[in-house]
Amino acid sequence: MLVDLPGGWSPLLGRLAWSQIPYANPILAPLFVAVVIGAIIVLGLITYYGKWTYLWKEWLTTVDHKKLGVMYIIIGLVMLFRGFIDGLMIRTQQVWAVGPHSSGVFGSLHGYLTPFHFGQVYSAHGLIMILLAATPLLVGFMNIIVPIQIGARDMAYPYLNALGLWITAAAAALIMISLFVGDFAHNGWFEYAPIFEMQYSPGVGVDYWIWTLQLVALGTTLGGINILATVIKMRAPGMTWGKLPIFVWASLSANVIALTSFPALQVALGLVAADRYLGAHFFTAGMGGNLMLYTNLFWIWGHPEVYFVILPAFGMMSEIFPTFSEKPLFGYITMVLASMAIAGVSWLVWLHHFFTMGAGPYVNTAFSVATMLVGIPTGVKVFNWAFTMYRGRLTFNAAMLWAIGALFLLLIGGMTGMMLAIPAINYMVHNSVFVVAHFHSMLLVIVYAIFGSVLYWFPKVFGFKLDEFWAKTMFWLFSAGTALVFVPMYMLGFMGMTRRLEYVFNTGWQSYLDVMEFGIVVYTLSVLAFFILLYVSVRDHAKNRVGADAWGTSRSLEWMTHSPVPFYNFAVLPHINERDEVAWRRQHGIDNVRPEHYDDIHMPNNTGVAIILGGLTFVLGFALTWRIWWLCIVSLLAIIVLMIIRSFRGDPGYIVTGAELQRMEEEAYRREAQIADSHHSHPVSGGVVGNAMAYQRNDSSKRL
Amino acid sequence: MSSHASTVDPKKAELWDTHHHTHDVISTRTLGYFLYLLSDGMLFATLFAAYGVLSYQHSYFGGPTPAEFVKPWYTFAQTIALFLSVLAYGFGMNALKHKNKSGLINGMLAAFVLGVVFLVLDIHDMNHLYSMGITLASSGGMSAFIVLTQVHATHIFFGLIWILVMIAQVMTKGFTEETVGRLLTLRMFWHLQAVIWVFVYIFVYLWGYIS
Numbered sequence: 001m002l003v004d005l006p007g008g009w010s011p012l013l014g015r016l017a018w019s020q021i022p023y024a025n026p027i028l029a030p031l032f033v034a035v036v037i038g039a040i041i042v043l044g045l046i047t048y049y050g051k052w053t054y055l056w057k058e059w060l061t062t063v064d065h066k067k068l069g070v071m072y073i074i075i076g077l078v079m080l081f082r083g084f085i086d087g088l089m090i091r092t093q094q095v096w097a098v099g100p101h102s103s104g105v106f107g108s109l110h111g112y113l114t115p116f117h118f119g120q121v122y123s124a125h126g127l128i129m130i131l132l133a134a135t136p137l138l139v140g141f142m143n144i145i146v147p148i149q150i151g152a153r154d155m156a157y158p159y160l161n162a163l164g165l166w167i168t169a170a171a172a173a174l175i176m177i178s179l180f181v182g183d184f185a186h187n188g189w190f191e192y193a194p195i196f197e198m199q200y201s202p203g204v205g206v207d208y209w210i211w212t213l214q215l216v217a218l219g220t221t222l223g224g225i226n227i228l229a230t231v232i233k234m235r236a237p238g239m240t241w242g243k244l245p246i247f248v249w250a251s252l253s254a255n256v257i258a259l260t261s262f263p264a265l266q267v268a269l270g271l272v273a274a275d276r277y278l279g280a281h282f283f284t285a286g287m288g289g290n291l292m293l294y295t296n297l298f299w300i301w302g303h304p305e306v307y308f309v310i311l312p313a314f315g316m317m318s319e320i321f322p323t324f325s326e327k328p329l330f331g332y333i334t335m336v337l338a339s340m341a342i343a344g345v346s347w348l349v350w351l352h353h354f355f356t357m358g359a360g361p362y363v364n365t366a367f368s369v370a371t372m373l374v375g376i377p378t379g380v381k382v383f384n385w386a387f388t389m390y391r392g393r394l395t396f397n398a399a400m401l402w403a404i405g406a407l408f409l410l411l412i413g414g415m416t417g418m419m420l421a422i423p424a425i426n427y428m429v430h431n432s433v434f435v436v437a438h439f440h441s442m443l444l445v446i447v448y449a450i451f452g453s454v455l456y457w458f459p460k461v462f463g464f465k466l467d468e469f470w471a472k473t474m475f476w477l478f479s480a481g482t483a484l485v486f487v488p489m490y491m492l493g494f495m496g497m498t499r500r501l502e503y504v505f506n507t508g509w510q511s512y513l514d515v516m517e518f519g520i521v522v523y524t525l526s527v528l529a530f531f532i533l534l535y536v537s538v539r540d541h542a543k544n545r546v547g548a549d550a551w552g553t554s555r556s557l558e559w560m561t562h563s564p565v566p567f568y569n570f571a572v573l574p575h576i577n578e579r580d581e582v583a584w585r586r587q588h589g590i591d592n593v594r595p596e597h598y599d600d601i602h603m604p605n606n607t608g609v610a611i612i613l614g615g616l617t618f619v620l621g622f623a624l625t626w627r628i629w630w631l632c633i634v635s636l637l638a639i640i641v642l643m644i645i646r647s648f649r650g651d652p653g654y655i656v657t658g659a660e661l662q663r664m665e666e667e668a669y670r671r672e673a674q675i676a677d678s679h680h681s682h683p684v685s686g687g688v689v690g691n692a693m694a695y696q697r698n699d700s701s702k703r704l
Numbered sequence: 705m706s707s708h709a710s711t712v713d714p715k716k717a718e719l720w721d722t723h724h725h726t727h728d729v730i731s732t733r734t735l736g737y738f739l740y741l742l743s744d745g746m747l748f749a750t751l752f753a754a755y756g757v758l759s760y761q762h763s764y765f766g767g768p769t770p771a772e773f774v775k776p777w778y779t780f781a782q783t784i785a786l787f788l789s790v791l792a793y794g795f796g797m798n799a800l801k802h803k804n805k806s807g808l809i810n811g812m813l814a815a816f817v818l819g820v821v822f823l824v825l826d827i828h829d830m831n832h833l834y835s836m837g838i839t840l841a842s843s844g845g846m847s848a849f850i851v852l853t854q855v856h857a858t859h860i861f862f863g864l865i866w867i868l869v870m871i872a873q874v875m876t877k878g879f880t881e882e883t884v885g886r887l888l889t890l891r892m893f894w895h896l897q898a899v900i901w902v903f904v905y906i907f908v909y910l911w912g913y914i915s
Contacts, residue, residue: 156732225740225743228736229735263744263746263750264746270855271847279839280841280847281844288762288763289847290758575720593719640865650882
């Protein structure tokens with residue numbers, strides 16, 4: 001039943017052979033050397049400073065949702081950087097390989113990437129950016145912020161949370177190792193039937209793609225269950241559904257999507273694997289297979305996934321705008337309903353990814369109308385944000401700039417999305433770079449919201465603010481890069497340039513491609529500014545320390561506990577009285593009221609099982625990719641046995657005594673008092689929760 | 705919302721959670737497991753969709769169709785075995801309510817044995833197909849038929865391992881918060897697999913037999 005493999009196969013190493021290591025490749029070989037040297041330096045530094053125990057005890061075995069969230073974000077940022085490098089390579093190839101007279105190096109006829117290599121680069125770029133950069137970044141923020149915003153001490157299942165992180169890390173490792181061992185898929189990040197079949201893609205690229213995606217899907221499903229259960233079960237007393245912070249609502253709607261849609265992806269991938277590994281005929285061109293079944297199954301997941309990543313970004317914007325407008329969020333209820341509506345409609349629109357399938361006018365019209373429906377709740381959100389800022393007392397710091405940038409990009413991406421929702425237009429620009437520019441506008445909304453959130457929540461997690469000057473420099477460079485890359489891309493799309501060209505035949509497009517190349521250079525400068533931002537901020541961290549309420553105008557519960565947040569989040573759980581509890585307490589002068597006494601609390605123990613299981617899933621993914629059957633069986637058995645052992649041992653947790661809590665709390669209060677003394681600036685008073693007064697000012701009696 | 709007026713008097717408001725309450729571990733766990741089962745349901749829904757698309761006449765590519773080899777009474781025996789297994793599990797859970805450890809273990813053992821009967825019948829059926837030269841690779845329609853039924857069988861297989869683990873845990877640990885929570889989640893899992901089997905039996909076996 002197993003398929004015939006082109007090339008060799010041995011029982012010990014499967015398809016793995018020395019010839020699979022691209023040591024002769026002029027791009028990958030030096031990169032590999034650089035990575036090895038980099039890894040040796042990092043490992044050497046950890047050993048030199050004796051940090052292995054610290055790393056193991058505090059990070060690798062942790063079940064603390066904040067640390068797990070930070071690690072999710074680190075994975076996301078690393079992969080964002082990798083994806084960016086892929087983007088840089090794509091732009092450079094396209095500006096180079098224009099017209100028949102363009103030069104070629106490294107064995108390529110035009111440009112510097114062979115078509116096969118270029119295919120791998122754009123496939124990896126797409127997969128990484130959506131599933132290993134945006135998704136972990138957003139999951140990381142949800143992990144850190146949601147439990148604190150609802151007044152919980154941890155997630156509902158801390159161990160499962162750690163497991164989700166390490167499975168995601170295994171997926172990231174699997175796609176990274178495909179750089180140096182074998183190839184990655186070269187057929188695009190969402191693949192096509194039947195080109196991914198063994199017959200047409202005999203290498204291991206598609207197999208890497210299957211198992212990377214499968215692991216991401218597993219990790220995200222586990223994370224989604226955890227967030228849903230946490231929000232339903234762990235809210236602080238008094239926090240009714242109507243008082244839930246808006247980011248929590250956004251996370252809730254996003255994870256409803258994750259929970260229900262990822263299984264469709266897992267099945268689609270499983271069936272591709274059945275075709276490739278067992279010789280099944282789900283998506284083959286003959287033998288009763290159905291090509292479009294694959295495309296439908298993939299996008300039944302794929303479109304909800306798009307909203308899975310954009311809804312948390314909307315939630316982030318909904319937190320940033322009120323804080324820096326000093327007003328409550330306009331239209332809380334409509335915002336909640338809009339999030340839920342988007343989550344619902346996300347299931348009804350998948351076919352707009354392939355109107356050209358030829359489903360006929362009735363089907364296309366139905367999906368066209370459904371797609372346009374998305375514009376209604378999204379429009380509600382845009383107006384709500386605008387009205388939140390209207391007559392607010394605006395602070396244009398870097399976080400706010402990123403949020404406003406996201407708003408503008410959402411308008412551009414949304415409007416072009418409405419255009420693409422019309423099948424007549426869609427037929428014209430299908431698979432052109434107009435579509436590419438559209439979805440980059442939308443995904444950049446997420447990137448903008450993420451960078452805004454990094455600036456906004458960084459002081460909460462680490463206790464000091466990031467440097468404003470470099471943050472703003474990065475913002476303006478990044479925005480200039482966005483305009484320079486994507487405005488010409490929209491134009492080229494209208495001119496008929498299709499996506500994924502490793503060779504551009506029309507020399508008339510050269511000037512547009514030049515502008516785009518310049519744009520990606522500006523992007524590169526913004527990446528540089530980000531590194532400087534991190535360096536400068538860490539260097540000056542003593543100057544930029546903050547108290548519990550880092551911005552002085554914040555509204556939701558995470559700003560009530562100390563910065564950085566202690567491992568127990570809240571020594572005594574707060575009782576919630578109002579929607580914007582922190583703003584309400586500040587307004588009524590009761591924000592300094594401390595709990596009278598501290599009770600013992602129960603916390604979960606650290607565990608090394610999660611990271612070991614993550615490592616084993618990586619081994620399993622690698623063994624499946626290379627068809628090393630004995631290793632598949634061994635790692636799968638190890639996973640099952642380890643899970644059973646863990647279930648026998650359980651976790652009794654441990655007790656933090658009230659006296660110990662009191663000591664730590666008093667120390668934190670003392671530290672905050674010192675920070676307040678050194679700053680001498682009193683935070684401005686926040687907006688009023690009730691009665692919708694825009695802001696408090698002595699000379700103003702106007703009300704909205 | 706402009707109509708959202710403050711109703712709480714800040715001077716009298718309760719600011720901290722004074723009555724120390726612990727949250728219910730079992731209900732949190734069963735909720736999370738229920739959410740997982742929803743995703744498992746979606747998994748089967750997608751497989752059924754694929755089966756629906758691949759069960760036209762042309763999907764079998766001139767090869768064997770389920771109408772040629774499905775034996776409804778044989779599969780009905782599987783159905784009865786699985787349902788009795790669920791019933792036995794239910795009797796076991798009834799014993800749990802009375803804190804009757806041996807009653808629970810007997811129920812679980814009966815559930816295990818009946819589950820094994822189901823699985824053995826399934827494997828025998830697959831062997832029979834294989835001996836007729838019908839495999840995954842026969843046609844798109846057969847791929848869908850075999851993958852859908854065998855994904856369900858895989859769920860049953862892991863459920864059986866879990867039943868054994870739970871018997872061992874109840875024997876060594878008794879009825880703790882953890883074991884009772886797991887018994888409840890396993891019960892949900894086992895019931896869902898039986899429910900999904902109803903769909904498999906009707907839409908794959910019976911429908912395949914008459915079409």
